[in-house]
Amino acid sequence: MSDTLLEIKDLKVHFPIRSKHLFGGVTKYVKAVDGVSFYIEKGETLGLVGESGSGKTTVGRSILRAIEPTEGQVTFNVDGKMLDLAQLTDKEMRTFRKHMQLIFQDPYSSLNPRMTVRDIIAEPLVAQELAKGKEVDERVRDAAALCKLNLEYLRRFPHAFSGGQRQRIGIARALISQPQFVVCDESVSALDVSIQAEILNLLMDLQAEFGFTYLFIAHDLSVVAHISKRVAVMYLGQFVELAPTKELFYAPKHPYTEALMSAIPEVDPDQEMTPVHLEGEIPSPINPPSGCRFHTRCPYVQDICKTEIPKWQEIEKEHFVGCHFANTLTLNGVEIPDTIAAAD
Amino acid sequence: MTTTDLSPTAIQTPVSQTESDEALRYYSATQVQLIWWRFRKHRVAQAGALILITMALIGLFAEFLGPYTGTTRTSGVVLVGPQMPHFCNDDGCTLRPFLYGVKSERNPETLGMEVKIDTSVRRDIHFFVQGEPYKLLGFIDLQTHLFGVSEGSIHLFGTDSLGRDIFTRILLATRTSLSIGIIGVLIAFVLALIIGGAAGYFGGWIDYVIQRLTEIVRVVPVIPLYMGLAAAFPVEWSSSQVYFAMTLILAIVGWPTLARRIRGKLLSLRGEDYVVAATLSGAGPSRIIGRHLLPAFMSYIIVDLVISFPYMLLSETALSFVGLGLRPPTVSWGVLLQDAQTVRAIEQAPWLFIPAAFVVIAVLSFTVLGDGLRDAADPYQISE
Numbered sequence: 039m040s041d042t043l044l045e046i047k048d049l050k051v052h053f054p055i056r057s058k059h060l061f062g063g064v065t066k067y068v069k070a071v072d073g074v075s076f077y078i079e080k081g082e083t084l085g086l087v088g089e090s091g092s093g094k095t096t097v098g099r100s101i102l103r104a105i106e107p108t109e110g111q112v113t114f115n116v117d118g119k120m121l122d123l124a125q126l127t128d129k130e131m132r133t134f135r136k137h138m139q140l141i142f143q144d145p146y147s148s149l150n151p152r153m154t155v156r157d158i159i160a161e162p163l164v165a166q167e168l169a170k171g172k173e174v175d176e177r178v179r180d181a182a183a184l185c186k187l188n189l190e191y192l193r194r195f196p197h198a199f200s201g202g203q204r205q206r207i208g209i210a211r212a213l214i215s216q217p218q219f220v221v222c223d224e225s226v227s228a229l230d231v232s233i234q235a236e237i238l239n240l241l242m243d244l245q246a247e248f249g250f251t252y253l254f255i256a257h258d259l260s261v262v263a264h265i266s267k268r269v270a271v272m273y274l275g276q277f278v279e280l281a282p283t284k285e286l287f288y289a290p291k292h293p294y295t296e297a298l299m300s301a302i303p304e305v306d307p308d309q310e311m312t313p314v315h316l317e318g319e320i321p322s323p324i325n326p327p328s329g330c331r332f333h334t335r336c337p338y339v340q341d342i343c344k345t346e347i348p349k350w351q352e353i354e355k356e357h358f359v360g361c362h363f364a365n366t367l368t369l370n371g372v373e374i375p376d377t378i379a380a381a382d
Numbered sequence: 383m384t385t386t387d388l389s390p391t392a393i394q395t396p397v398s399q400t401e402s403d404e405a406l407r408y409y410s411a412t413q414v415q416l417i418w419w420r421f422r423k424h425r426v427a428q429a430g431a432l433i434l435i436t437m438a439l440i441g442l443f444a445e446f447l448g449p450y451t452g453t454t455r456t457s458g459v460v461l462v463g464p465q466m467p468h469f470c471n472d473d474g475c476t477l478r479p480f481l482y483g484v485k486s487e488r489n490p491e492t493l494g495m496e497v498k499i500d501t502s503v504r505r506d507i508h509f510f511v512q513g514e515p516y517k518l519l520g521f522i523d524l525q526t527h528l529f530g531v532s533e534g535s536i537h538l539f540g541t542d543s544l545g546r547d548i549f550t551r552i553l554l555a556t557r558t559s560l561s562i563g564i565i566g567v568l569i570a571f572v573l574a575l576i577i578g579g580a581a582g583y584f585g586g587w588i589d590y591v592i593q594r595l596t597e598i599v600r601v602v603p604v605i606p607l608y609m610g611l612a613a614a615f616p617v618e619w620s621s622s623q624v625y626f627a628m629t630l631i632l633a634i635v636g637w638p639t640l641a642r643r644i645r646g647k648l649l650s651l652r653g654e655d656y657v658v659a660a661t662l663s664g665a666g667p668s669r670i671i672g673r674h675l676l677p678a679f680m681s682y683i684i685v686d687l688v689i690s691f692p693y694m695l696l697s698e699t700a701l702s703f704v705g706l707g708l709r710p711p712t713v714s715w716g717v718l719l720q721d722a723q724t725v726r727a728i729e730q731a732p733w734l735f736i737p738a739a740f741v742v743i744a745v746l747s748f749t750v751l752g753d754g755l756r757d758a759a760d761p762y763q764i765s766e
């Protein structure tokens with residue numbers, strides 16, 4: 039696996055809940071991410087979907103060490119050498135940051151309103167002293183042009199821009215240090231549909247040109263399907279399924295994925311939707327259910343699910359599932375549209 | 383786009399194809415400019431600022447503006463009421479303002495001294511007259527006063543029971559009261575910045591301990607605390623020693639509120655996306671604090687300082703009024719108001735209350751200015 043860019047092994051992020059008493063200490067943990075393993079290949083886009091509170095954002099941010107992981111390994115392929123990010127000191131980490139960046143969800147709060155667009159885009163260069171003087175200006179202009187920003191805008195402040203343009207500024211900032219890996223954390227969720235398409239196409243164009251690797255976090259399944267080569271589904275701090283996009287959408291192997299897919303609205307208004315209804319709420323990540331985490335809401339639940347944690351297994355090539363009955367259940371995915379069926 | 387709306391709603395307006403100069407000016411406006419534009423719409427706050435600037439100038443040039451010194455006693459004019467300059471008398475009008483003469487007479491029935499206005503005597507007011515020597519700003523030796531009379535004396539706000547000019551004394555008191563407030567606020571601010579900053583930056587148990595400490599200071603009733611501290615001043619302290627001790631007391635009582643605000647702001651700013659973005663860009667702590675946290679912070683700090691100012695002013699006035707704060711010969715508004723404590727003052731010399739009007743005006747000005755600044759301080763938030 040020489041073309042693996044990033045390998046995550048048993049990543050755990052637990053947030054301590056402090057007791058209200060001064061010396062009470064830590065009694066409980068919110069298990070936001072609880073044992074996640076996957077790899078990302080160079081130049082691919084891995085989609086990551088899940089409900090709110092399932093830990094998607096925490097996975098993305100702990101890879102970047104914006105949040106310190108509690109346990110686990112994040113190894114990054116730097117010119118053929120695998121480097122464990124968790125072992126880096128703060129100083130080493132700061133110089134390493136040029137290799138990976140984050141595109142934020144909220145284009146309003148992620149730009150410092152007190153800095154000009156030029157200064158915002160230049161920040162990674164200036165902060166890490168990657169460039170000096172005129173070179174900074176040149177690279178800022180290049181990055182802005184790539185993101186289809188008018189060069190006249192560079193003197194302006196973020197308050198002059200709409201959401202879509204602000205997101206372009208955020209993208210320009212992320213790519214100026216020429217990172218290999220970019221986490222897009224719900225990067226298009228806050229934008230309206232036509233702008234979403236523009237930004238998605240921009241991201242894909244940039245990937246085609248520079249070979250960026252994306253971890254694309256979203257809750258909108260159609261957006262994820264559009265951009266990702268493979269998709270991972272997350273539930274309550276763990277991955278339940280990871281497969282190539284088409285396989286995951288058309289032939290899911292996990293009951294939770296099936297429920298998600300059945301919730302995608304049909305384009306045809308006459309078509310009757312038959313969503314799989316999940317009972318109850320997503321359980322608390324402080325006290326996750328025993329056995330399979332999904333057993334409290336799973337329509338196919340058996341006794342074994344309540345006691346034994348299912349193995350994360352590769353049931354087909356590149357198709358990972360965490361379910362006891364992955365091979366026996368017959369689940370429905372999204373109906374294959376005629377056009378695609380014909381093409382296949 | 384012929385007219386550009388600079389209101390917060392305009393922030394939402396996307397950049398249009400045809401942009402006027404004014405729109406361009408808005409798009410590339412710095413934070414200070416945006417604050418200034420919003421502040422300019424706040425007429426009341428501007429009036430407050432104007433009054434305060436005037437008061438500060440009065441404080442700076444008090445000796446020049448007042449016709450006497452704070453301790454000059456004019457014999458024969460004890461408890462004279464305010465004298466208003468006139469332009470016209472029975473002989474007609476002149477451009478030069480003048481005062482009528484004042485005579486103290488003993489009332490044959492009550493045997494008390496009474497002040498009579500003698501309209502037959504005309505005393506012209508002259509400008510830039512030579513009077514008692516003083517040091518302007520503490521180091522320029524001068525004798526010139528803005529105005530004065532060549533014969534008799536001039537007392538725009540009347541005199542007190544010792545024959546001292548209240549107008550001059552109020553001007554001098556303005557300096558003391560404002561400066562004690564400013565120094566008090568600054569000391570409190572430095573304390574708050576260190577203590578609140580540590581709590582907000584380190585978090586965890588340091589934050590917890592500092593928070594409880596702050597609460598303890600906050601729950602101590604303020605007046606007994608002031609009185610206890612002020613009563614501890616040794617009697618033999620000079621008036622300037624008392625002055626600095628007073629600023630310290632004001633600061634000690636004032637810091638917890640400020641410290642809490644600083645801590646809260648710091649905590650909320652640390653979680654802001656753009657601060658996270660800076661961290662991910664590889665910025666070190668000094669760059670994050672200097673480039674991202676402090677600029678976001680500054681406007682709030684200034685507003686907080688302006689808003690906490692009136693409390694300092696009122697505390698000083700109250701303490702001096704009850705005789706626990708500054709002591710004569712230092713003059714502050716509170717010290718001046720000590721003279722107005724008696725029934726006799728209310729009945730016979732109501733002009734001794736004039737310093738109270740200055741206190742009210744100053745506090746009101748600070749309050750409206752603080753309000754206006756607070757509204758203008760965050761031009762990126764749509765709050766209306």
